[in-house]
Amino acid sequence: MSGVLLAAEDLHYAYHADRPVLAGVSLAVRAGEVVALLGANGGGKSTLLKLLLGLLEPSRGTVRLDGRPLRAWSRRDVARRVAYIPQTQAMPFPYKVRDLVALGRIARRGLFDRLNRTDHAVVDAALARLAIADLAERPYTELSGGQRQLCLIARALAQEAPVIVMDEPATGLDYGNQWRLLALVRELAAEGRAFVQTTHHPEHALGGASRVVMLYGGRVVEDGAPLDVVTPEHVRRLYGLGVTRHRLADGNVVLVPQGASHA
Numbered sequence: 001m002s003g004v005l006l007a008a009e010d011l012h013y014a015y016h017a018d019r020p021v022l023a024g025v026s027l028a029v030r031a032g033e034v035v036a037l038l039g040a041n042g043g044g045k046s047t048l049l050k051l052l053l054g055l056l057e058p059s060r061g062t063v064r065l066d067g068r069p070l071r072a073w074s075r076r077d078v079a080r081r082v083a084y085i086p087q088t089q090a091m092p093f094p095y096k097v098r099d100l101v102a103l104g105r106i107a108r109r110g111l112f113d114r115l116n117r118t119d120h121a122v123v124d125a126a127l128a129r130l131a132i133a134d135l136a137e138r139p140y141t142e143l144s145g146g147q148r149q150l151c152l153i154a155r156a157l158a159q160e161a162p163v164i165v166m167d168e169p170a171t172g173l174d175y176g177n178q179w180r181l182l183a184l185v186r187e188l189a190a191e192g193r194a195f196v197q198t199t200h201h202p203e204h205a206l207g208g209a210s211r212v213v214m215l216y217g218g219r220v221v222e223d224g225a226p227l228d229v230v231t232p233e234h235v236r237r238l239y240g241l242g243v244t245r246h247r248l249a250d251g252n253v254v255l256v257p258q259g260a261s262h263a
């Protein structure tokens with residue numbers, strides 16, 4: 001299919017043979033798309049991301065990058081095409097923020113190559129885009145969780161990969177930064193990048209994604225436009241929580257929880 005950058009075809013995966021986590025997941029991500037992946041805790045979202053990145057091997061099925069099976073690519077070529085922002089990343093070495101973001105350039109250059117003028121300009125642009133230029137000289141290890149998250153996103157931008165995979169990118173970000181990040185992601189997608197991101201916030205999927213995929217019982221149960229997927233019925237099925245959905249006068253759509261249920 002045209003424009004598909006990253007595709008999962010009938011993926012199966014289990015950490016333990018008697019407990020399948022994914023049981024036939026298919027998904028295609030096209031240039032310009034922001035795909036939000038929703039699912040309950042333990043539903044297999046992070047596992048799916050790791051399969052898409054080639055960090056885990058599916059027991060059945062294939063992941064394709066630019067149409068070629070992932071296992072046919074070298075790790076370095078995958079890193080040039082796909083950037084990953086994991087949920088948490090321990091960073092024992094106290095890199096300065098600028099140096100951490102510059103690590104994104106390794107995929108483009110050799111590990112021991114000196115950064116050239118273009119590399120420095122790309123790093124500066126990434127810091128500016130995340131509005132963290134003022135943190136550039138601070139050690140990463142001394143930053144707050146949310147500041148670290150912004151640095152990891154800047155590093156992914158510096159990598160200049162056409163696909164960016166993010167595991168709960170809004171975690172730890174304050175309310176303003178959460179919505180600024182969603183807006184930035186849409187801007188970057190409009191420039192032709194593709195995003196796959198897990199989220200625990202259906203509102204973020206409604207307001208920030210161009211497509212929403214719901215994982216339930218190890219399968220994709222919904223895949224479509226945010227307004228078609230993030231419905232009270234589907235939210236109840238996924239989270240066991242009743243919500244009402246309202247369109248505001250400005251056109252925005254919001255969910256209002258009705259109270260928890262274990263049904």
Ligand SMILES: Nc1ncnc2c1ncn2[C@@H]1O[C@H](COP(=O)(O)OP(=O)(O)OP(=O)(O)O)[C@@H](O)[C@H]1O
Nearest residue numbers: 015016021039040041042043044045046047048198
């Ligand atoms: N390394 C592992 N070894 C064994 N089981 C694992 C491992 N990692 C995850 N699991 C199990 O696989 C299932 C899916 O986990 P995964 O982390 O993919 O879910 P998730 O949807 O990302 O969850 P959350 O929303 O809580 O982050 C869970 O039942 C989890 O316990």
